[in-house]
Amino acid sequence: MLLKVGELAKRCGLTVRTLHHYDRIGLLTPSARADNGYRLYGRSDIARLHQILALQRFGLSLAEIGACFAQPGTSLTTILTQQIAMLDQQITQASRLRAQLAGLQGSLLDGVEPELADWLTTLELMTMYDNYFSQDELARLPMLGNGEAAEAQWRALVGQVRGLMESGVAPEHEAPRQLAVQWMSMLVRDTGGDPRLVAKLNLMHEQEPALQTRIGISTALRDYVLRAFSESKMLIYEKYLSAEEARFMRAHYVQTALDWPPLLAEVRDAIDADVAPASPQGIALGRRWLALFQRYAGDSPATQLKFRTAMEQEPELLAGTWADDRMFAFIRQAMAAMMQQQS
Amino acid sequence: MLLKVGELAKRCGLTVRTLHHYDRIGLLTPSARADNGYRLYGRSDIARLHQILALQRFGLSLAEIGACFAQPGTSLTTILTQQIAMLDQQITQASRLRAQLAGLQGSLLDGVEPELADWLTTLELMTMYDNYFSQDELARLPMLGNGEAAEAQWRALVGQVRGLMESGVAPEHEAPRQLAVQWMSMLVRDTGGDPRLVAKLNLMHEQEPALQTRIGISTALRDYVLRAFSESKMLIYEKYLSAEEARFMRAHYVQTALDWPPLLAEVRDAIDADVAPASPQGIALGRRWLALFQRYAGDSPATQLKFRTAMEQEPELLAGTWADDRMFAFIRQAMAAMMQQQS
DNA sequence: CTTGACCCTGACCCAAGGTCAGGCCCTAAC
DNA sequence: GTTAGGGCCTGACCTTGGGTCAGGGTCAAG
Incomplete structure (x- = not known):
């Protein structure tokens, strides 16, 4: 059950380049090489790859994933709370921006469509405020x-x-x-x-x-x-x-x-x-x-x-x-x- | 009212390097240079910078911002709807992931904390599902x-x-x-x-x-x-x-x-x-x-x-x-x- | 023997700057 | 006069997660 790089890539929906990359940064090194130099991935490599993909889907960077494997002291709950906190922050930030844009859009719908240039000067003011006030203060x-x-x-x-x-x-x-x-x-x-x-x-x-x-x-x-x-x-x-x-x-x-x-x-x-x-x-x-x-x-x-x-x-x-x-x-x-x- | 690069950077809360970058990619070229080669930013440059920052805050990339300036045909409403759609997608995606993680976390809280390795094999299954099913189908x-x-x-x-x-x-x-x-x-x-x-x-x-x-x-x-x-x-x-x-x-x-x-x-x-x-x-x-x-x-x-x-x-x-x-x-x-x- | 499909390594590319390095300019203090 | 400090210049390398070649080796089928 040894897979060549292209086979593994297809099975996991990745590109060959990605697996090369993981190999280079030491995240997933195939456990064997054929005589002709081809990478050969065994069952354990495949399992590890799946784990990598799972953690990646959680939003961890490749470096963080590598650290997870390196020292098995990391607990899943830690990872989860950390990622959830990150997502929460991301979500609130995106929602706030969305609300601002929607508000702006609403004020545009009533009136005539103004020139982009005119609006840019308005936006100019907005960033000025941004510069002096935190998001919290602006609210x-x-x-x-x-x-x-x-x-x-x-x-x-x-x-x-x-x-x-x-x-x-x-x-x-x-x-x-x-x-x-x-x-x-x-x-x-x-x-x-x-x-x-x-x-x-x-x-x-x-x-x-x-x-x-x-x-x-x-x-x-x-x-x-x-x-x-x-x-x-x-x-x-x-x-x-x-x-x-x-x-x-x-x-x-x-x-x-x-x-x-x-x-x-x-x-x-x-x-x-x-x-x-x-x-x-x-x-x-x-x-x-x-x-x-x-x-x-x-x-x-x-x-x-x-x-x-x-x-x-x-x-x-x-x-x-x-x-x-x-x-x-x-x-x-x-x-x-x-x-x-x-x- | 000509500002040197450091002065403008401080006033706008940016770094000098950022302004250098904008200059290099042609997004904001100072309208004058001093005899000693120093960049000198005039009033119009400052206005343009504010506009850049405003659009950037909307989530546009520098290339997109440059395009906005290049052809003034772009309307603000187009930009807004586009960015809002992007944010919506981003938000739903993050929310979905968050829900998944929270669900996982919830199932962890009841029982004993399992080994990371055990969980990784579980996650392995999850990515397998990911691989065969779209997010929509998973739901x-x-x-x-x-x-x-x-x-x-x-x-x-x-x-x-x-x-x-x-x-x-x-x-x-x-x-x-x-x-x-x-x-x-x-x-x-x-x-x-x-x-x-x-x-x-x-x-x-x-x-x-x-x-x-x-x-x-x-x-x-x-x-x-x-x-x-x-x-x-x-x-x-x-x-x-x-x-x-x-x-x-x-x-x-x-x-x-x-x-x-x-x-x-x-x-x-x-x-x-x-x-x-x-x-x-x-x-x-x-x-x-x-x-x-x-x-x-x-x-x-x-x-x-x-x-x-x-x-x-x-x-x-x-x-x-x-x-x-x-x-x-x-x-x-x-x-x-x-x-x-x-x- | 050729052709096409794989594989290898190495290299450059993206965005949005961060972080030096080496060198010039200016001012103030000694 | 000179020296120290700070600001400015350009140039170059670094980051993430790979994409996209280029040049060359390997394998199986026709």
């Missing part, structure tokens, strides 16, 4: 999924704000202020209240000029909104401050606005990772928080107290800020630990 | 899925038959006959009544000696069953035949038994493919059917009529045969067309 960015409704809302808002800015209306006026508050509220909503997402959005917006032109939000426009939004907050704080304190705040508040989201993001990460507020890492965050706060509140504890009072009295101050009670609690504890340490 | 082979119950049933039956055979009991005796009828009925059940599956099973069994030793069914055993089963049919036919006719039948019936399944399989294929019975292909099948029938029924129309009468009177004759009314109807029409043609 949590409601902005993208909401599609139509949210997008129209944003387009309208951006248009209004740009109208005001281009007409020369100062951002401190009431109309820009109201739009800015709406802007931030929508942003909070569309980031699911997660400061990490908004920090990354800001980063992306800053680093991708192409994005700015595409969605129509230049850095100038963003600064305009930022100033208007800051003004809306400062108008409230002012009621609690002396003229001198208000002057200081007005000189520095706007510049700190963009620094908050990254810090909030880090605090949120720390909370999610169960970092203790009193730990060195927690205290470092508290220190940075305090520094940022002092940049517009100043060094005087009395003034700082006024800000805190304002914040407690006026819940409106928290609107559009991505800060919540959990984060405040964390920072309070971190600062307490900080004081303790210093004294 | 339709209830034999494999039923596992425990059916397998135990088969083991018991095989054991009983072997016991009789080894004790020297002639297959024509009543005990073997009854077991043979049971055998064929189970086979019909476990092939879902599909003659194509049983034809392939027979083929596999004949060509794989390893399989025979593994499941304990030698060709001798199979012939024993076949003879017993034939006997059970012939006893019925005999009641309708003269002594001479019966002698002819007894001399030839058993030898035709193994030729029926392949023919039935082809007829079934023809029906599924909507082949007309009166077409040349249908008539050819009718001719082969008739030839097979005449091998044990003889040439005399009168004798043949007796067989047909028997078949109509004794529904038991159809048990364990994979033939059904649809197939008889097809063959009847084919033969009618055949007669018409000859006259």
